[in-house]
Amino acid sequence: MTDIWAALPKGESSMDMEFSPEDLAFQTEVRDFIAENYPAELRGKQDEGDELGKEDFLAWHKILYKKGWVAPAWPVEYGGTGWTPTQRFIFSEEIARADCIRLLPFGLSMVGPVIYTFGTPEQKARFLPRILSGEDWWCQGYSEPGAGSDLASLRTAAVRDGDHYVVNGQKTWTTMAQHADWGFFLVRTDKEAKPQEGISFLLIDMKSPGITVRPIITLGGEHEVNEVFLEDVRVPVEQRVYEENKGWTCAKFLLAHERTGIAGVASSKRGVERVKAIARTELDGDGPLIDNPFFKRKIAELEIDLTALEFTELRGLAGPNAGKGPGPESSLLKIKGSEIQQRLTELTLEAVGHYGAPYFRGFGEGDNEHPIGPDYAHRAAPTYFNMRKTTIYGGSNEIQRNIIAKMVLGL
Ligand SMILES: Cc1cc2nc3c(=O)[nH]c(=O)nc-3n(C[C@H](O)[C@H](O)[C@H](O)COP(=O)(O)OP(=O)(O)OC[C@H]3O[C@@H](n4cnc5c(N)ncnc54)[C@H](O)[C@@H]3O)c2cc1C
Numbered sequence: 001m002t003d004i005w006a007a008l009p010k011g012e013s014s015m016d017m018e019f020s021p022e023d024l025a026f027q028t029e030v031r032d033f034i035a036e037n038y039p040a041e042l043r044g045k046q047d048e049g050d051e052l053g054k055e056d057f058l059a060w061h062k063i064l065y066k067k068g069w070v071a072p073a074w075p076v077e078y079g080g081t082g083w084t085p086t087q088r089f090i091f092s093e094e095i096a097r098a099d100c101i102r103l104l105p106f107g108l109s110m111v112g113p114v115i116y117t118f119g120t121p122e123q124k125a126r127f128l129p130r131i132l133s134g135e136d137w138w139c140q141g142y143s144e145p146g147a148g149s150d151l152a153s154l155r156t157a158a159v160r161d162g163d164h165y166v167v168n169g170q171k172t173w174t175t176m177a178q179h180a181d182w183g184f185f186l187v188r189t190d191k192e193a194k195p196q197e198g199i200s201f202l203l204i205d206m207k208s209p210g211i212t213v214r215p216i217i218t219l220g221g222e223h224e225v226n227e228v229f230l231e232d233v234r235v236p237v238e239q240r241v242y243e244e245n246k247g248w249t250c251a252k253f254l255l256a257h258e259r260t261g262i263a264g265v266a267s268s269k270r271g272v273e274r275v276k277a278i279a280r281t282e283l284d285g286d287g288p289l290i291d292n293p294f295f296k297r298k299i300a301e302l303e304i305d306l307t308a309l310e311f312t313e314l315r316g317l318a319g320p321n322a323g324k325g326p327g328p329e330s331s332l333l334k335i336k337g338s339e340i341q342q343r344l345t346e347l348t349l350e351a352v353g354h355y356g357a358p359y360f361r362g363f364g365e366g367d368n369e370h371p372i373g374p375d376y377a378h379r380a381a382p383t384y385f386n387m388r389k390t391t392i393y394g395g396s397n398e399i400q401r402n403i404i405a406k407m408v409l410g411l
Contacts, residue, residue, distance in 0.1 A: 165202065186247055272302060
């Protein structure tokens with residue numbers, strides 16, 4: 001195996017920021033914990049470029065849960081860590097630095113905050129502990145054919161029948177729904193009202209009779225997204241979060257959380273170090289690619305943009321609105337973060353050159369051919385294709401620009 005990692009900086013933070021002695025002790029604690037507890041089997045799969053399954057994601061989730069670190073952003077009363085913004089920053093830096101997989105956001109970063117903010121005491125007691133422990137895997141039922149950017153035009157209908165809603169309709173692009181125990185769905189409960197005012201937010205058991213999940217295979221050949229059909233699905237009224245027809249409030253709150261998570265600053269910083277390490281190993285003529293002035297310039301531009309994004313995120317964490325949850329500025333983080341992630345995959349593909357041409361998805365079921373070229377090249381092409389999604393999901397970047405124009409710039 002080509003050890004490009006040996007070339008990476010090990011100890012120092014790449015940020016010019018003074019940490020207090022307590023913060024430095026915390027950094028060491030996190031670093032040691034990861035080194036001692038990150039599953040070796042998972043690390044092996046990542047190194048080999050194998051496809052990761054539900055059990056892989058849950059393995060790391062459960063280790064962090066046992067330690068009490070699975071939901072740093074949650075209020076302490078619901079299972080959060082109570083860390084300072086600096087500690088949360090250090091934690092995400094260390095997670096990225098050690099190349100740990102990202103925990104899936106649907107429970108922890110999306111529906112969890114909605115439930116502890118808008119849910120009833122019963123809903124909090126029923127759902128939050130199982131999100132933390134990883135017992136329930138969630139999916140997001142927002143988009144429909146014909147209702148993506150214009151989400152408020154969604155047509156999946158929920159009609160009241162006694163103490164149940166009867167739900168009929170179709171959702172699409174539902175990530176990981178094939179594994180989900182529960183889904184949070186936006187449904188229309190009033191057809192006469194203005195679009196945003198007739199929507200409710202329902203929590204639906206994915207094993208309910210009447211739900212069919214069909215795969216959509218993406219450009220990269222992966223089964224990541226699905227179509228979800230709902231036919232006469234009965235949902236108890238107590239599984240509606242917040243008031244009937246006020247679901248749009250929950251929907252917007254959740255999207256702001258989703259977009260902030262998409263920015264992925266810490267993992268992009270690690271990604272830049274990785275591209276640099278590859279470019280130190282790959283040759284361009286007689287010298288390493290990293291010495292090519294054109295390539296060097298692209299890396300420098302990327303790093304400058306990433307540093308600017310990082311400071312924008314830090315301003316949000318430490319500024320006057322800290323603790324109030326993400327607002328429209330999350331659109332800004334989403335645009336820049338997703339563009340940077342795509343540029344990283346482009347540079348990686350460029351750096352591995354012709355080794356990026358064979359298309360290797362990892363040793364999934366049915367794969368029996370060994371990849372060619374160094375191990376860091378194996379997933380360059382599939383990752384490049386897969387990451388085209390980042391400027392679309394969570395609300396496309398064009399829509400985020402509209403939000404900034406209206407909500408931030410007041411145009
Ligand atoms: C990989 C992936 C995973 C996803 N996972 C989920 C999920 O788990 N759950 C879920 O609910 N959804 C999910 N989505 C759906 C995603 O949120 C939508 O794809 C997205 O909101 C765009 O909607 P659309 O695909 O219908 O495109 P459209 O809304 O049809 O847009 C098409 C194009 O037109 C542009 N456009 C549309 N309206 C405007 C406007 N007013 N101004 C300027 N430009 C505009 C868009 O930017 C886009 O480029 C996922 C999508 C992808 C690609």
